[in-house]
Amino acid sequence: QLGFSFYESVIIRCFGDNIFILKLLNIFYSTGTVIFIYLIGAKVFNELAGRMAAFLYAFYIPNILYSSVLTNQHLATFLFYAAFYLIIKRFAHNKFSWLYIGLLLSLGNLMRPLGPIIIVAVFIYFILQILQPYIKTKDAAELKARRKKIGKNLVGILATFFIANALINYSFVASGISKYPLSNRDPLWKFVIGFNYETSGSYSSEDASRFMGMPIGEKRAEAEKEVIKERVADKEQLLDLFHIKFLNMWGGTDASTFWSISLTPQEDVPFNKEKLISAAQSYERIIYVSTTILSIIGLICLFLRKQDKYPYTLFLLLIVGYVLIHLLIEIQTRYRFFIFPSFMLLEGFGISVILFYLIARFTKNKPQTKYEEIN
Numbered sequence: 001q002l003g004f005s006f007y008e009s010v011i012i013r014c015f016g017d018n019i020f021i022l023k024l025l026n027i028f029y030s031t032g033t034v035i036f037i038y039l040i041g042a043k044v045f046n047e048l049a050g051r052m053a054a055f056l057y058a059f060y061i062p063n064i065l066y067s068s069v070l071t072n073q074h075l076a077t078f079l080f081y082a083a084f085y086l087i088i089k090r091f092a093h094n095k096f097s098w099l100y101i102g103l104l105l106s107l108g109n110l111m112r113p114l115g116p117i118i119i120v121a122v123f124i125y126f127i128l129q130i131l132q133p134y135i136k137t138k139d140a141a142e143l144k145a146r147r148k149k150i151g152k153n154l155v156g157i158l159a160t161f162f163i164a165n166a167l168i169n170y171s172f173v174a175s176g177i178s179k180y181p182l183s184n185r186d187p188l189w190k191f192v193i194g195f196n197y198e199t200s201g202s203y204s205s206e207d208a209s210r211f212m213g214m215p216i217g218e219k220r221a222e223a224e225k226e227v228i229k230e231r232v233a234d235k236e237q238l239l240d241l242f243h244i245k246f247l248n249m250w251g252g253t254d255a256s257t258f259w260s261i262s263l264t265p266q267e268d269v270p271f272n273k274e275k276l277i278s279a280a281q282s283y284e285r286i287i288y289v290s291t292t293i294l295s296i297i298g299l300i301c302l303f304l305r306k307q308d309k310y311p312y313t314l315f316l317l318l319i320v321g322y323v324l325i326h327l328l329i330e331i332q333t334r335y336r337f338f339i340f341p342s343f344m345l346l347e348g349f350g351i352s353v354i355l356f357y358l359i360a361r362f363t364k365n366k367p368q369t370k371y372e373e374i375n
Contacts (some may be wrong), residue, residue, distance in 0.1 A: 003110035053348025076112035177196025298350030
């Protein structure tokens with residue numbers, strides 16, 4: 001968390017110690033994410049899909065409530081989706097896009113360490129782009145040149161990401177801000193919690209009291225490895241744990257009301273807290289369930305379409321990777337924040353498919369304008 005703490009300290013030094021500016025910046029970052037959702041949706045699917053995805057995300061209740069919480073998720077999500085937009089829109093048209101993408105991913109990882117998952121998804125996406133046959137391109141030389149350009153962009157992104165991370169680490173250590181590089185010095189801890197059957201993979205105060213008093217090092221790592229081995233030994237119980245974690249992580253009520261309302265003093269809330277929490281949770285459930293259903297519809301339509309390009313693959317890879325990693329590590333519903341824009345993109349496409357079908361059905365005509373076409 002040191003990267004985000006450093007960012008907050010810079011803001012406080014520049015604007016004073018009133019936390020209002022930090023909350024205001026959260027709103028700006030969140031609004032920026034909405035814009036990138038629109039741009040990505042319009043590019044990957046169609047104009048209507050982009051507009052619907054952005055509109056619905058703007059009114060998604062956790063996105064609103066978390067704006068008052070000093071969490072690193074707003075800035076990190078903004079930076080990551082800015083990078084995703086450049087990957088989708090610009091990497092083949094601007095010779096320096098790889099540099100901007102790598103820097104955005106590195107800064108996003110500095111704010112919230114999701115870099116490993118994202119880098120794997122980006123790597124696989126570019127490899128798929130290289131291997132893609134591009135049926136419409138019959139010129140072998142043109143195809144070879146495109147693949148070479150994609151490969152160079154991938155190498156540039158990875159090099160920029162890792163070099164930027166190394167430079168940031170060096171500057172933090174050299175300046176005395178930190179004694180250690182900005183990496184997870186106890187990576188096994190998340191797996192210790194994630195494999196805890198008693199807490200269904202959520203935070204365990206018992207595990208915390210057992211390990212947090214031990215200094216970080218080889219002895220603590222060995223103790224954590226032993227606990228992990230014990231917890232994965234029973235394969236039947238492990239499969240049951242995966243099932244429970246999946247249901248809790250992707251079906252549970254979002255924790256935004258807890259962090260933004262429950263922890264707020266009653267005098268700072270203009271309404272009855274219990275009623276406000278209940279209304280917010282009900283609204284969140286409606287949006288979440290409808291998003292899930294419409295995303296599935298959009299995904300099915302994508303699989304049924306005849307196509308030779310798959311720009312949405314990046315977001316499918318992110319979703320799959322994010323779901324799989326949370327079968328292994330600690331889960332909290334607030335961790336869904338980063339990946340939800342990807343679900344919204346699929347939802348926007350699902351809505352556009354339904355609307356275009358209804359238009360064609362009731363007007364007995366195919367869509368006539370480019371905004372009505374499903375590219």
